[in-house]
Amino acid sequence: MQLTIKQLQIIEAIVQTGNYSLAAERLHMTQPAVSMQIKQLEHKIELSLFERQGKKISLSNAGEIIYQHSQQVLANYDVLIEIINEAKDLHTGRIKVAAATTANHLITQMIANFSSINKDIKVSLKITNRERLVQQLQNFEPDIVLMGEPPPKLDLISEPLIANPLVVIANPEHPLAQKSKIPLKTIAKHEFIVREEGSGTRAAIETFFQNKGTELKSTLEMGSNEAIKHAVSAGLGLGIVSLHSLKLELESNKLVILDVNGLPIQRYWHIVKRKGKRLLPAVKQFQDFMIKESSAYEESYHQFL
């Protein structure tokens, strides 16, 4: 007896849509072709799969058993297709990278350098905040993630890459700009522009100030480091951002780092992967590249601290 995947897909589509014409539409077939396939199959297995009461179609007892088992076959078939696609990707290589908003500069520089010497490997990048990165990891979406502290509750493989210092920034004309060893208490009296809820940077800043027994005053909340830098440079308040998001502004003297006692807040960038996700060799190649390049990147920021 010969059964085809197409026939199993037709049974599935009829069960899920509840009728032949919707099943035909879903599978890009005509309705008579769907009926014909079912008729031929029922004839071949000498069992009827569906019972018809007027317009209503339901699985027969035998159909129910066949449907349950065919679901397993179709799930394995999907895995097989995935494996074939991955094997094709081995040729060219494809890497799905995701990174924290704050790691934008670091990750784009890494990808640009990597791609210039690995032209056959396609890299896609999604930039978003920590909260959404955790969701993506939960859904096994990215191959590799660059983020702050890895979330404790997920089954992950992670390793620290480089330090990510968070510094206080101000407009160069700000009264504190020329001061040194500014006490934390003094800083806490000023208005801060902070990142949105869900940002890893924001969570780290809040924890830091709580541990010091104080709290930041913040009236403005912004969804990106870029927006915070613009607002600080326009004199709307102070900000705390990653040193790695500041190169251009520091070089052009649009912003300055304040010398505050106990700062920078020391965070680390981590390379994070979801345990159990099948990864192509290109992912390991990219990870090794990041590790190799990271110390030069870190050193390029030492001059600013």
Ligand code: PGA
């Ligand atoms: P953020 O992430 O861009 O969400 O602030 C930084 C981090 O995870 O430390």
